[in-house]
Amino acid sequence: MSGPGSTSDTVAVAPPAGEPGAKPSLATTLERLSLGRYAGVLVALFGVAIYLTITQDTFLTWDNMKNIIGANSVILVLALGATFVVITAGIDLSTASVMTASSMMLAVAFKSGWDLIPAVLLALAFGSAAGLMNGVLIAKAKISFLAVTLGALSIWQSFALVVQEGQTVSIFSETAFKPIHDLVTNDIGPIPLLLIFDFILVLLAGGLLRYTTLGRSLFAIGSNEEAARLSGINVGTVLIAVYTLAGLAAGLACLISVGRLTAGAPTPDPNLLLTVLAAVLIGGTSFTGGVGGIFGTVIGVVFLGVVQNGLTLSNVSSFWQGIVSGSILIIAVGLGVLRERGWSVRRARGASAAVTEGPVR
Amino acid sequence: MTQPEGSEGVTDRPLIAVEGITVLFPGVVALSEVDFSIRAGEVHALTGENGSGKSTLARVINGSVKPAAGTIFVEGEPTEIKNPRQGLDLGIVNISQELTLAQDLSVAENIFLGRLPTTAGRVAWSQLRRDAREVLERIGVDVSESAIVGGLNVELQQMVEIARAFSSPARLLILDEATSSLSEQATRRLLQLVEEHRAKGVAILMISHRMPELYAAASVATVLRDGHLVGTVPLPDTPEKKLVSMMVGRELDDYYNKREVAQGECVLEVEELSSHDGVLRPTSLRVNRGEIVGVAGLVGSGKAELGLALGGAVPCQGKVSVAGREVSLGDPRKAIAGGVGFVPDDRKRSAILPNRSVAENFSIAWVRRLSRKGMMNLRSERKLVSEAIRRYRVVTASASSVVTTLSGGNQQKVVLGRTFERDVEVLILSEPTRGVDVGAKSEIYDLLQTAAEGGAGIVLISSELPELLGIADRIVVFYGGEIKAEFKGRDMQEEAIAHVAVTGASSDAPTQTPQEGAQ
Numbered sequence: 090m091s092g093p094g095s096t097s098d099t100v101a102v103a104p105p106a107g108e109p110g111a112k113p114s115l116a117t118t119l120e121r122l123s124l125g126r127y128a129g130v131l132v133a134l135f136g137v138a139i140y141l142t143i144t145q146d147t148f149l150t151w152d153n154m155k156n157i158i159g160a161n162s163v164i165l166v167l168a169l170g171a172t173f174v175v176i177t178a179g180i181d182l183s184t185a186s187v188m189t190a191s192s193m194m195l196a197v198a199f200k201s202g203w204d205l206i207p208a209v210l211l212a213l214a215f216g217s218a219a220g221l222m223n224g225v226l227i228a229k230a231k232i233s234f235l236a237v238t239l240g241a242l243s244i245w246q247s248f249a250l251v252v253q254e255g256q257t258v259s260i261f262s263e264t265a266f267k268p269i270h271d272l273v274t275n276d277i278g279p280i281p282l283l284l285i286f287d288f289i290l291v292l293l294a295g296g297l298l299r300y301t302t303l304g305r306s307l308f309a310i311g312s313n314e315e316a317a318r319l320s321g322i323n324v325g326t327v328l329i330a331v332y333t334l335a336g337l338a339a340g341l342a343c344l345i346s347v348g349r350l351t352a353g354a355p356t357p358d359p360n361l362l363l364t365v366l367a368a369v370l371i372g373g374t375s376f377t378g379g380v381g382g383i384f385g386t387v388i389g390v391v392f393l394g395v396v397q398n399g400l401t402l403s404n405v406s407s408f409w410q411g412i413v414s415g416s417i418l419i420i421a422v423g424l425g426v427l428r429e430r431g432w433s434v435r436r437a438r439g440a441s442a443a444v445t446e447g448p449v450r
Numbered sequence: 451m452t453q454p455e456g457s458e459g460v461t462d463r464p465l466i467a468v469e470g471i472t473v474l475f476p477g478v479v480a481l482s483e484v485d486f487s488i489r490a491g492e493v494h495a496l497t498g499e500n501g502s503g504k505s506t507l508a509r510v511i512n513g514s515v516k517p518a519a520g521t522i523f524v525e526g527e528p529t530e531i532k533n534p535r536q537g538l539d540l541g542i543v544n545i546s547q548e549l550t551l552a553q554d555l556s557v558a559e560n561i562f563l564g565r566l567p568t569t570a571g572r573v574a575w576s577q578l579r580r581d582a583r584e585v586l587e588r589i590g591v592d593v594s595e596s597a598i599v600g601g602l603n604v605e606l607q608q609m610v611e612i613a614r615a616f617s618s619p620a621r622l623l624i625l626d627e628a629t630s631s632l633s634e635q636a637t638r639r640l641l642q643l644v645e646e647h648r649a650k651g652v653a654i655l656m657i658s659h660r661m662p663e664l665y666a667a668a669s670v671a672t673v674l675r676d677g678h679l680v681g682t683v684p685l686p687d688t689p690e691k692k693l694v695s696m697m698v699g700r701e702l703d704d705y706y707n708k709r710e711v712a713q714g715e716c717v718l719e720v721e722e723l724s725s726h727d728g729v730l731r732p733t734s735l736r737v738n739r740g741e742i743v744g745v746a747g748l749v750g751s752g753k754a755e756l757g758l759a760l761g762g763a764v765p766c767q768g769k770v771s772v773a774g775r776e777v778s779l780g781d782p783r784k785a786i787a788g789g790v791g792f793v794p795d796d797r798k799r800s801a802i803l804p805n806r807s808v809a810e811n812f813s814i815a816w817v818r819r820l821s822r823k824g825m826m827n828l829r830s831e832r833k834l835v836s837e838a839i840r841r842y843r844v845v846t847a848s849a850s851s852v853v854t855t856l857s858g859g860n861q862q863k864v865v866l867g868r869t870f871e872r873d874v875e876v877l878i879l880s881e882p883t884r885g886v887d888v889g890a891k892s893e894i895y896d897l898l899q900t901a902a903e904g905g906a907g908i909v910l911i912s913s914e915l916p917e918l919l920g921i922a923d924r925i926v927v928f929y930g931g932e933i934k935a936e937f938k939g940r941d942m943q944e945e946a947i948a949h950v951a952v953t954g955a956s957s958d959a960p961t962q963t964p965q966e967g968a969q
Contacts, residue, residue: 300828302821309814312803319763319800320815320868321786379805 126373127388129424134392137399145402151279153398158284159273159349161394163188163342165287165387167365168372169294170220170338172386173331175369176298178311178378179227179234181335183241185362187219189355190245191343196258196353199266208265213340219245220336224329242362249355261351273348283345290341295383303330311378360411367414368393371421393417463526465490465653466511466542466622471520473506473677475855480506481517482677488622493644493654495668495685498697499859499887502674504657505546508624511655512544513537538564541621545611545628553600558582560599561614585617590639604796605632605749605913616643623647626657627858627885633748633913634948641667659697659887661690662916673697698889705892706920709899713923714739717907718876723759723768723779730755731931732768737876737907742898744922745911747951752931754795757880757911761785761792763800773875789875793865793882795911801865802853808864809835809849815868834871842867843893859886866894870901877901880911895921915944929954 141148167184174181191212198208219241226237260266275282298304306327309317318324347353372389374381393414400410467487473480481503488494496504509515511522513531521528524540531537534544551560559566561582567574582595591609599607608628615623625644629637644654644667656668664671665686673680673696680696694705718737724730730752737743747753759766762785770777770788777788785792794800803811812835813820820831835849842863846856853861866882879898883891898921902908912918918925925937927950935950937943949955 300826301824302817302826303824305810305814305817305826308806308810309803312806313800315800316803317814319761319782319792319794320817321783322814322817323783375805379803 127385130371130373130385130388130392130421133421134388134395137392137395141395141399141402145399148399148402153402155281157391157394157398158281158287160397161390162283162287162345163349164361164364164368164394165390166290166338166342166345167361168368168386168390169290169383170335171365171369172294172372172374172381172383173298173307174335175366175374175376176307176311176378176381177328177331178314178376179328179331180238180366180376181220181223181332182235182238182362183219183223183245184335184339184365185357186242186245186249187216187336187339188342188346188361189249189357190219190252191216191340192347192353193249193252193258193355194353195343195347196260197252199260199263200258202263203265205265205268209269209344212343213337216336216338216340216343217333218336220333220339221329223336224332227332228325228328246357253353253355255355257355258353259351260347260353266347266351269344269348270351273345286345291383291387298383303327307331308379311380313379364393364414367418371418389421392421464488464523465525467523467526468507468511469521469523471507471510471517471522473503473510473515473517475506479677481510481674483520484674484677484679486672486679486682488653488655490621490653491648491651492670493648493656493668495664495671496655496657496674497659497664497671497693498674498680499659499889502697502887503677504674505626505857506677507674508544508546508626508655508657511537511622512542512624514544538618541619542624543615543618543620543622544624544626545615546626551599551607551611554598556596556598557586557593557602557610558595560610561585561595561617563614565618585613589613589616589643603749603754605636608632609636612640612643616647620647620652622653622655624655624657628656629658629660629663633951634915635748635952637663659891660914661693664693665690675699694888697887705888706895706917707892707899708921709903711740711742711899711902711923713741714905717773717905718909719769719771720760721769721771723756723766723770725755725759725764725766727755727764729931730759730766733931733933735909735926735933737909739905739907740902741924742902742908742910742922744918744925745909745928746915746918746925746947747928749913751928751951753911753928754880755931756928757792757795757878757909760790760876760878760909761794762790763792763794786872789873790878791869791872791874791876792878793869793880795880795884797858797862797865797884802861804854805852807850808839808844808846808853808856811853811861811864812838812868812871815872819872838867838871842897843890859890862886863890863894866897870897874901874906877906877908878911879908881913882910883912883914883917891917915947918942918947919944927951 147153167188171181171184194215195208195212198211203211223237223241226232227234272282272286277285298307306317306322309320309322310324310327314324368389369381369386370376370389371392372381372385372387374385396413396417397410400413464487469485471481471484484503484507486507496507498504506515510517511531513533513536522531523529529540531540531542537544552563555563558578562578567577567581579595586593586595589609589612591606591613593602593606593610599610602610609632612628629640632640641663644656648654656664658664668685670682671685671688671693672682673693675697683693715738716736717739718735720733720735722732722734724732729750733752733756735743745753745756755764758764759779760770762780762782765780768779770779772789775788777790778784782792798804803814809831813831816834817826820827820834832849839846839849844856844863844867845860853864856864862882862885869877883894886894898908898910910918910922919942922942923938925942925947926933927935927937927947929951934954937947
């Protein structure tokens, strides 16, 4: 190994960061958390938060924080599912419609006197089944994911209207519904239950990406589907699983939506789908596939939520909010592209110092 | 440009010169204070191992990579080449080893991309087709000008890329491993083109580690090692051994180091295997444990499809048995479960996960072994990956580096390593040393033989005859989708094999019949 010029010793293979014995430096810790790639959005988030704290007395109050959590939990849960799909270089345009259709199913179930557990299982199963259908059409029938999920968007939106002929189904007085209402409105001590619910889902989703074979397969397929296939990954099964998970996320999101509205509404917020996808993108998950993560998506959701909240507190007309969040999306993704370029230069400088030290020892 | 009367257009002043070029990549100093110059009418070889910085230097010269330090001189004038577009305007054309064709466009459009003939702002399609036809005929590429590039195999794509470069008004042509996916015949044609253009005063920078080509074409060779300039020497006056030792920093006596491996029983039995698209016609083949069977043939002869069929990558019919058990065809997972390890020929398209880490590129093939009930064992993954990085001598800043920051040869070591570390009885390797340097090649041959010693049967599909002659125990030759001849022992002669590959018929019949080979 020590012969002059033998390939193995000319460029030392650095031990992987965080190997036992070597105490990870702050930089490697940050890198392992992938905080580096989120630095821009995080700085912007803190900037906005500080500005709002100074200018709006009500911003940094616990009640307002709860507002933000309440208003963005649906987006968060949908965005978790969308993150999986986007990592495989796909996209699920039907997610908001599936959620709306599931809400109607849930509300109708309560209205018809179903118990809590069967009604919730129905909503989750409904969302998952809608996702499963997307997955099968995409993976087995090989129809483009854009065509399938665009079609599904239209179908489920229409379905939600058909169920009760466009009527909103109010279930405020149904006793079986009470626990769901509590989930959305009650606190444990100072902590909203909803925040705990969100937190658990985020942990599960993050754990799935990092610790499971499914997570690995998602990244591999998004990065190079043919290489993944030849490496023995069952691409079809994984794709079906991923769209089913996105459907399940829609089912979970409908619980929050119905809980907040105390009703099943047949028409969703028209911006919901766009906000979900924007949050995923702002969080650094790439639409070309193979890159991204749950942590980024959480940051993306929080950022858009805080900005939205700030606009409301500042009495900016809601007509303006689309312009603001659209601009943020473009700027955030644009900065991401710039950072990718600048980043390699900075890292090379650091690395060159390390490599030039190499031969001396 | 006007070329003076001078002997075949060689001038004194360099066309392009670089001084003190330093390039930094994540974790690696790609080039360190390199000086280099090339004259008009000169064929200059640039050589060195993988990761030595050859391609990087080429990309600095054509403007794709901005150096951290150093100056580029164009005809003596310090010039900043900001991007490849500006490089093109200066007449610098780079044919890179990674194909850069527009996959969904036709051959004609690709050849004239960026300079489509127009009349009144509209593309003159008939003229485009005519011009493309003419270029293809002149270059000698047998492909329709209206074929869609994405449907062509790697060699034809490479030839289209070459046609594009040689039909452009270039002053400096950079051929970066341009022959790596070419058959011997196409390579000879390329070398003729190089000589024609050199005589017209074009400077040609040939990046390659194929010695015969360098000695046939170049008059000067510059050697890089680990991003440093080792030296510039005249060719063919410098002996090959000397040049190789400059590249690897040590003497490499026998490049192949062929070892005698005792053969065991038959481990791979292929009966009447044919692909649905008809490129591979019913083919039978037997491989013993410990045996390396070379598969030769031109592009389109069916040899690549044999690999794809055995690897389960394409739908096909026939019967394949591994160690006596029949393996179902047409599904990579079943091939893997049956003990077949397959390395495809197109690394970028079908092997590498481009934006993932080195570690994930290894472990993607080990997911089953590294997991239990769907959960990955990250600790054993880290351990296995760092062992594999050491064993396969992958030069990388760390296991978490993105794989595309590695040189082509090191990416290939990752692909081979992850396949070799699997539970395999049979290895199907398609062009495993394509675009891989001398030192790494030698390592790969060693790995192959170690696998053979371990009892694996190996099918080595290669367009490089010297490689097959050096490492294989037996060579079968494909022509027109079928095995036309088989050579063994003393009969494995380059001319005879090339003759079958080109014509489909044995040159002097009785000694090389398949019967004799199979005995």
